Amino acid sequence: MNKKNTKPKLTFWEIWNMSFGFLGIQFGFALQNANVSRIFETLGASVDDIPILWIAAPVTGLVVQPIIGHMSDKTWNSLGRRRPYFLFGAIFASLALFLLPNSPYLWIAAGMLWIMDASINVSMEPFRAFVGDMLPEEQHTKGFAMQTFFIGTGAVIASALPYIMTNWIGLANTAAAGEIPSAVKWSFYVGGLTFFASVLWTVWKTEEYPPEEFDKFVEQEAASDSIIDAAKGSAAQGSEKKKFWVASLLLFIGLALTYYINGAGFEKELFIFSIGIAVFGLVMMIAGIMQKMGKENHGLVVVVSDFLTMPTTMVQLSFVQFFSWFALFAMWIYTTAAVTSHIYGTSDTTSALYNEGADWVGICFAIYNGFAALIAFALPKLAKWSSRKIVHAGALLIGGISLAGIYFISDPNMLILPMLGIGLAWGSILAMPYAILSGAIPSTKMGVYMGLFNFFIVIPQIVAASILGSMLRNFFGGEAIYAIIAGGVSMAIAAAMMVFVDDKAAEEMEEGAAETA
Numbered sequence: 001m002n003k004k005n006t007k008p009k010l011t012f013w014e015i016w017n018m019s020f021g022f023l024g025i026q027f028g029f030a031l032q033n034a035n036v037s038r039i040f041e042t043l044g045a046s047v048d049d050i051p052i053l054w055i056a057a058p059v060t061g062l063v064v065q066p067i068i069g070h071m072s073d074k075t076w077n078s079l080g081r082r083r084p085y086f087l088f089g090a091i092f093a094s095l096a097l098f099l100l101p102n103s104p105y106l107w108i109a110a111g112m113l114w115i116m117d118a119s120i121n122v123s124m125e126p127f128r129a130f131v132g133d134m135l136p137e138e139q140h141t142k143g144f145a146m147q148t149f150f151i152g153t154g155a156v157i158a159s160a161l162p163y164i165m166t167n168w169i170g171l172a173n174t175a176a177a178g179e180i181p182s183a184v185k186w187s188f189y190v191g192g193l194t195f196f197a198s199v200l201w202t203v204w205k206t207e208e209y210p211p212e213e214f215d216k217f218v219e220q221e222a223a224s225d226s227i228i229d230a231a232k233g234s235a236a237q238g239s240e241k242k243k244f245w246v247a248s249l250l251l252f253i254g255l256a257l258t259y260y261i262n263g264a265g266f267e268k269e270l271f272i273f274s275i276g277i278a279v280f281g282l283v284m285m286i287a288g289i290m291q292k293m294g295k296e297n298h299g300l301v302v303v304v305s306d307f308l309t310m311p312t313t314m315v316q317l318s319f320v321q322f323f324s325w326f327a328l329f330a331m332w333i334y335t336t337a338a339v340t341s342h343i344y345g346t347s348d349t350t351s352a353l354y355n356e357g358a359d360w361v362g363i364c365f366a367i368y369n370g371f372a373a374l375i376a377f378a379l380p381k382l383a384k385w386s387s388r389k390i391v392h393a394g395a396l397l398i399g400g401i402s403l404a405g406i407y408f409i410s411d412p413n414m415l416i417l418p419m420l421g422i423g424l425a426w427g428s429i430l431a432m433p434y435a436i437l438s439g440a441i442p443s444t445k446m447g448v449y450m451g452l453f454n455f456f457i458v459i460p461q462i463v464a465a466s467i468l469g470s471m472l473r474n475f476f477g478g479e480a481i482y483a484i485i486a487g488g489v490s491m492a493i494a495a496a497m498m499v500f501v502d503d504k505a506a507e508e509m510e511e512g513a514a515e516t517a
Contacts, residue, residue, distance in 0.1 A: 007136040007217050017205040018134055019146040021086055022127060024198030026154030027191040028093050028120050030369065033332040034159045034362045035184055036100075036113055041337075041349045042180060043106040059276075060118040062458040065125040066303045069451025072126045073444065080208035082126035082133065082447075089123030090199035097192035101185040123199060125451050132438040132446040133208065140438045141380045141388065144431040151430055152373025152423075154194075159365035161187035166359060173355050181355070217443065242308060243288035247281045254278025273466035306445065307452050313440040314449065316501040317433050318456040323494035324396060324429050326460035330468060330487030331403060331422070336361045337480035343412055360412055364419050371423030372430065379431055389501050392432035396495035399425020404488025407481055425491060436503050 010018075072082050079087070096116030103109035131143035165183035166173040173183045209217070254277030261270045287304035295301055310318075340357035341347050348354050382391045402421025409415055434450075441449040468483050476482040 007134070009136060009139055010134065014206075015135070015139070015143055015146050018130060018202060019127075019143070019150050020205070021090070021123070021199040021202035022147045022150040023154040024090065024195035025093075025120060025124050025127070026151040026369075027158040027194045027198075028097060028116065030155035030158035030365065031097065031161070031188055031191045032113065032116065034336075034365045035162065035187070036109075037333055037336050038349075038358050039101065039103070039109055039180055039184070040106065042175075043103065043109055043178060045106055059272075059458070059462065060114055061121045061454055062462075064118050064121040065454035065458075066307075066448060066451035067299070068122055068125045069129065069447035069449070070299050070303055071447075072129065073447040076211050079203065081214075082130050083203045083206070083208065085126040086123050086199050087203050089119045089121070090196050091119075093119035093123060094192040094196040097188045097195060101180045101188045103180075121454075125454065126447065128434060128450040128453075129446040131434070132441075132443060132450075133214070134206075137439055141383060141431065141435040144434045144438075145376045145379050148376035148379070148427050148430040149373045152369045152371070152376060152427065154198075155369030156366040156373065158187070158191055158194075159362045159369060161190060162362050163359045173359060174350070174352060177350055214443075243284055243291065243304065246308065247285035247288060250281030250284065251278050252281075254281055270466050270470065272462060276462055303448060303452070306448055307455075310449075310452070311440045313502050314437055314453065316497075317437055318453070320392075320396075320494045320498045320501065321433060321453070321456035322460045323490045323497065324425075324460075325457045326464050327400065327403060327487035327491035327494070328426075328429070329461040329464040330483045330490070333464075334468070334480040334483040334487075335364070338406070338484050339364075339412070339415070341479070342407075342481040343410060343415075357412070360415070364415050367416055368419040368423035368426055371420050372427030375424055375427045376431065379428060383432070387503065388432050388436055389498055389503050392428045393495045393498035395425045395428035395432075396491050396498060400488045400491030400493075400495060402488070403491060404485045406484050406488075436501065439503075 068085055072085050075081050075084060077084060093116055096112055096119060100109060100112040100116060103112055127147065131140055131147070135143045162173060162181075162183045165171040165186050169183075169186075171181075171183040171186055173181045175181045208214075254274050257274035258271060258278065261274055283300070284304050287301045290298050291301045291305075336358050337347070339361050340354050344353055344357035346353045346357070379391065398421045402418035402425075405418050405421075406415065409418070434453075437449070437453060438446070468486070471486070472478050472480065472483060
C-alpha cells in the first residue's frame with residue numbers, strides 16, 4: 001500500500017527558514033573541526049594524544065542524542081515540539097564558543113569541547129527530526145538538502161574565519177607558546193553570536209504543527225507498509241531475554257578486551273573502546289531489569305528496545321555510516337598535522353610556517369564545505385535520474401579516492417582538487433542517509449530513531465580515537481598522513497556497502513507515481 005501524504009508541501013522559503021538554524025550549528029562544528037586540534041597542540045598536546053582529547057565530544061553525542069530525541073518526541077509546550085531544544089542548546093553552545101579559545105590549560109580546553117559538543121547535539125538532533133515532522137515524504141530529500149546547504153555555507157565561512165581575521169582584518173595568527181592567537185579567538189566569538197542568532201531565526205520564523213493536527217498526519221502515514229513494519233518493531237519493545245542475552249555478550253566482550261589490553265600493555269586509548277562496549281552492555285542489562293519490573297515505558301527501556309528493533313533499512317545504513325564517519329573523523333583530527341608535516345614540512349606550532357599551513361587547512365575545509373553547499377541542490381535531481389543510494393555510493397567512492405590522494409600532493413594549492421571530491425561526499429553524507437532513513441521510521445519516533453542513528457556516527461569516532469593514535473605510533477612513525485589514507489579506504493568501503501541498502505520509501509513513491517500516470 002502506498003502512503004498518502006497529507007502534510008502540505010512547504011515553499012522554498014518555508015524550508016529555508018526551518019533549516020536556517022543549521023547555519024549556526026555548523027559554525028560551531030566547523031570552528032571545532034578546523035581549530036580544536038590546533039588549540040590542543042598549542043596548549044601542549046602531542047599529535048598522538050589528540051584523539052584521546054577529542055573523544056569526549058563523540059561520547060557526549062552518543063549519550064545526548066537518543067535522550068534528546070526521545071524527550072523531543074514527547075514534548076509539547078508553548079514553543080512547540082523540537083524548538084525548545086534548538087534554543088536551549090544554542091544558548092549553551094554559544095557560551096562555550098566564547099570560553100573555549102580562552103582556556104588557560106589543556107584540560108580546561110578539553111572540558112569546554114565536551115560542553116560545546118553536548119550543547120550542539122542538543123540543538124542538532126531535533127533539527128534532523130524536524131524534516132520528518134514538517135515535510136511530506138516527497139520533500140524529505142529537499143529538506144535534508146537544504147540543511148546540507150546551510151551546513152556547507154556555515155562551514156565555509158567558519159572554516160575560513162582565522163584566515164579572514166589574519167589577512168583581511170589584520171589580527172595576529174601567531175602567539176607566544178601556550179597562547180591562542182587572536183585570529184582564532186575572534187573567530188570563535190563570531191561563531192558564538194552566529195550560532196545563537198541563526199537558531200533564534202528558525203525558532204521565530206517556523207511554527208510546528210499542533211498535537212491534534214500532527215496526530216492526524218501520523219494516522220495517515222500508518223498506511224505505508226514500511227512505516228507499519230517499523231512501528232510494529234518498535235512497539236514490540238524487544239523481549240527481556242533478548243536484552244539480557246545481548247547485554248551479557250557485550251559485557252563479557254568488553255571486560256575480556258579490557259583485561260587483554262591491560263595485560264598486553266597496549267596504549268590507553270584502546271580502553272575507551274573496550275570499556276565502552278562493557279558499559280553499553282551494562283546499560284542494556286539495566287534496561288532489561290527495569291522492563292522485568294514493569295517499567296516498559298521508561299525512557300531507557302524504550303530507547304534500548306528501539307535500538308534492538310531497528311528497521312532493516314536503518315541497520316543497513318548503519319554500516320555505511322560507520323565507515324563514512326570513521327573516514328571523516330580521521331580527516332578532521334589529522335588533516336592539520338598531516339598537511340603541516342607532509343606538505344609544509346614542520347611540526348613546530350609556534351612557527352609562522354606551521355600556522356600558515358594550519359590556516360590553509362581552514363581554507364581547504366571551507367572549499368569542501370562550499371562545494372557541498374553548492375552540490376546540495378543538485379542531489380535531489382541526481383537522485384531522481386538514478387536513485388538515492390546510487391548517488392550516495394558514487395559520492396562516497398569519489399570522496400574516498402580524493403581523501404587518500406592527498407598523500408601524493410606536494411603543492412598546497414593542489415589540495416583544492418581532492419577537497420572538491422571530499423565536498424561531494426560530505427554533501428551526500430549530510431542528506432542522503434537521512435532522507436532514506438526518514439521514510440523507513442514512524443513519525444512518532446522520528447526523534448529517538450534519529451538520535452539512535454547518531455550511534456553510527458559516534459561509534460566510528462570512538463573507534464578512530466581509540467586506534468588511530470596507536471596505529472600511527474606503532475606502524476607509521478607518527479606520520480599523520482597515513483591516518484588520512486586510512487580514512488580514504490574506509491570511505492570506499494562505505495561506498496560498496498551503500499549498494500546493498502533497501503530504499504523502500506523511494507520505491508513506494510515511484511510505484512505511486514507510476515499508478516498516478
